[in-house]
Amino acid sequence: MKILLLTNEYPNEAYPKPDSPWVLPYFAREWVKQGHEVMVVVNSTKFPRLYYTFARLVRSYYSKRFEITASNLSDRTWTQPFSFVDNGVNVRNIPMLKLKPGGKFWGSVIDRQVRNICSLLGDNHFAPDVITGHWVNPQLMLVSILGQRLNCKTAFVFHSDYGQNVIRKFDVDKHIQHIDRIGCRSEYAAKEVKKLLGLTEIPFVCYSGIPDRYIDHISANTSLFEERRKDITMICAARLVGYKNIGSIIDAMAATKCNCSLRIAGEGPLKDSLLHQAQILNLDKQVSFLGKISRKSLQEEMHQSMMFVLISHHEVFGLVYLEAMLQGCIVVASRESGADGIIRDGENGFLCESGNSAELAKIIERMAEMPKDERRKLSENAQKTARSFSDSKVAEMYLGSIS
Numbered sequence: 001m002k003i004l005l006l007t008n009e010y011p012n013e014a015y016p017k018p019d020s021p022w023v024l025p026y027f028a029r030e031w032v033k034q035g036h037e038v039m040v041v042v043n044s045t046k047f048p049r050l051y052y053t054f055a056r057l058v059r060s061y062y063s064k065r066f067e068i069t070a071s072n073l074s075d076r077t078w079t080q081p082f083s084f085v086d087n088g089v090n091v092r093n094i095p096m097l098k099l100k101p102g103g104k105f106w107g108s109v110i111d112r113q114v115r116n117i118c119s120l121l122g123d124n125h126f127a128p129d130v131i132t133g134h135w136v137n138p139q140l141m142l143v144s145i146l147g148q149r150l151n152c153k154t155a156f157v158f159h160s161d162y163g164q165n166v167i168r169k170f171d172v173d174k175h176i177q178h179i180d181r182i183g184c185r186s187e188y189a190a191k192e193v194k195k196l197l198g199l200t201e202i203p204f205v206c207y208s209g210i211p212d213r214y215i216d217h218i219s220a221n222t223s224l225f226e227e228r229r230k231d232i233t234m235i236c237a238a239r240l241v242g243y244k245n246i247g248s249i250i251d252a253m254a255a256t257k258c259n260c261s262l263r264i265a266g267e268g269p270l271k272d273s274l275l276h277q278a279q280i281l282n283l284d285k286q287v288s289f290l291g292k293i294s295r296k297s298l299q300e301e302m303h304q305s306m307m308f309v310l311i312s313h314h315e316v317f318g319l320v321y322l323e324a325m326l327q328g329c330i331v332v333a334s335r336e337s338g339a340d341g342i343i344r345d346g347e348n349g350f351l352c353e354s355g356n357s358a359e360l361a362k363i364i365e366r367m368a369e370m371p372k373d374e375r376r377k378l379s380e381n382a383q384k385t386a387r388s389f390s391d392s393k394v395a396e397m398y399l400g401s402i403s
Contacts, residue, residue, distance in 0.1 A: 001403060002126060003031055005040045006117075006133035006142055010093075012086045015077060023208050023319070024134060025086060030209075030395035032088035039090045039126050041117055043138055046079040046095035092120055096138065104170065105138045113138070114145050121150075128152050132402055136161045136170050144175040155402035157183040157206045160316045162193050173197065181402045185317045187341030204401035205341075208319040209394035210326055214299065215387050218326055232260035232368055235305040235329065237298055237320050240268025243313040247277055251357035254281040258368040263305070265290045265298055302327035306375070307367065312337065313354045325349065326386035328379040332363055342389075348381035 005028055011020040028038045083092045094116050096109050105113075121127070131146055132155040133139030140156050147154035156179045167173065176182065182203040184190040190203045238244040246264060253260055264274070264287065271289065278287040290301070298320075302308060308324030309332045317338035324331050331349040333339035343349040352359045367375070 001129045001399075002037045003039070003399075004121070004126070004128035004131045004146075005038060006131065006139045007040065007042055008044065008135050008137075008139070010040055010042045010086075010091055012084075012091075014084055014086070015082075015093075023317075025089070026209065026391050027395050027398060028089040029087045030391050031399060033392070034395065034399075036399070037126070038088075039121075039124070039128070040086075040092070041120070042078070042091065042093040043113060043142065044078040044093055044095045045098050047098060047101070090124070094120075105141075110138060110141055110145070113142060114149070117142070117146060118149065130155065130402055132156065135159055136166055136172065140170065140172065140175045140179070144178040147180070148178055153181075153402065154179050155181040155183060157185065158189060158193055158203070159185050160189075160314060162189065162196060164196065167196060183398075183401060186338040188336050188338070189316070206398050206401070207342075207389055207394045208317050208322070209389050209391035210319070210322050210386060212390045212392050214323070214326060215390050218383065218387075232258050232307065232364060233305045234260060234262045234307045234309050234364075235265070235301050235324070236262060236309050237265040237301075237324075238268075238310055238312070239266050240264075240270045240274060242270065245311050245313060245355040246270070246274060248311060248355045248357040248360060249309050250274065250277050250281065250283060250287060252360035252364060253283055253286065255357060255361040256364050256368075258364055260364060260368075261286045261288070262309075263288045263290055263301060265293050265301060267292045299323065299327060302329050305329055307332060307364075309360070310334075311352050311354050311356070311360060315339065322386050322389050325382035328383055330367065330375065330378045330382060332360065342385065348378060348385050 005024065007024050009020045010024055011022055012025055028040055031038050078093060079095050081094055085091070094113065096105055096113055098105055128150065130153040131143050131150070133143040134157045136158070143154050143156050162184070176197060182193070182199065183206040184193050184203045185206055187205055190205055193199070194202045236246060236249060238246060240246060249262060253262060275289065278284045302324045306329065308321070308329040310318070310320070311332065311334045313334070315334055315337040318333070321331050321333055321339045322342070325348070331339070331343055332352055333343050333349065334354040335351040337354065340351055343351055345351040350363050352363060
């Protein structure tokens with residue numbers, strides 16, 4: 001099968017983009033392994049030159065004040081057209097001009113991009129069997145137009161961009177009519193999109209996956225839960241920004257009488273305030289800041305922890321939850337978020353209201369009082385769930401949903 005994948009971002013080792021999700025490279029690479037031919041078009045955004053001068057001048061101030069990431073105030077690498085091959089995936093970056101961040105692309109820019117993509121396909125004798133895209137602006141419009149022009153199957157996957165304001169601003173109702181298969185990144189989002197768009201059927205869920213080698217390693221090296229976990233040891237991994245609600249975890253620790261500790265992996269503009277929070281609550285000896293660590297080191301930290309806690313606001317999916325479950329951690333995630341549906345409350349983890357430190361404190365206390373056999377059962381259920389979400393399996397699920 002020939003698959004055309006449209007996206008705003010495609011980070012990789014040769015052309016990294018800080019803070020960008022790697023979910024699409026993982027899908028594309030797996031499809032190639034499974035014998036499909038994949039072409040990726042990155043519809044990256046290019047602003048007028050003055051924007052980059054201004055962004056460079058205010059980067060330090062605004063990145064702290066508004067929690068702007070490095071990918072928002074991007075360098076100019078991705079504003080130039082270029083191509084590369086990523087593990088058998090043919091990738092072409094074709095920048096599109098936009099006048100302001102968050103704004104719509106002009107109709108003339110969309111039309112020009114359609115012509116560019118059609119020309120690229122013709123030059124490479126690539127007639128797609130299916131076109132799929134991620135993130136509304138501009139992928140939804142491009143998939144809709146290209147599907148009609150090339151007479152092939154189409155699919156589109158929403159991330160967090162499905163609110164009423166997005167639907168109105170980008171004429172989602174108009175373009176979605178020409179999409180054969182609609183997907184979302186979580187069960188909760190799928191239910192919301194069905195309701196917001198008045199769909200007759202619920203969108204499919206496009207899950208992220210864990211590298212198969214991680215699962216193979218765990219399958220061969222699983223330790224008994226009670227042998228490696230005694231006290232309430234917690235791990236959290238996230239960028240240290242407001243919507244991650246890491247301060248709520250520290251508040252929850254202060255509200256309990258449990259002997260617990262927290263290790264935080266990640267960097268961000270709120271690090272100093274979180275350090276201060278731990279100090280004034282007399283938790284500075286129980287809360288450790290690991291900084292930004294490698295993915296391998298994070299797996300090791302998870303393996304030595306009883307719980308993984310991250311009760312973010314509006315988390316789209318969060319592959320880190322699955323990785324923690326694979327390591328046997330009992331995960332606490334936000335209710336009505338990307339992990340809701342994968343985590344079944346009280347069966348393979350716990351769900352908590354986003355940022356609710358009082359509810360989280362009760363969950364921690366529940367864990368402290370829970371018999372070891374029940375803790376082990378939760379851990380085993382978490383691992384069992386995570387094993388079903390390997391990169392290869394979720395790539396097959398995704399392709400099966402759109403082909």
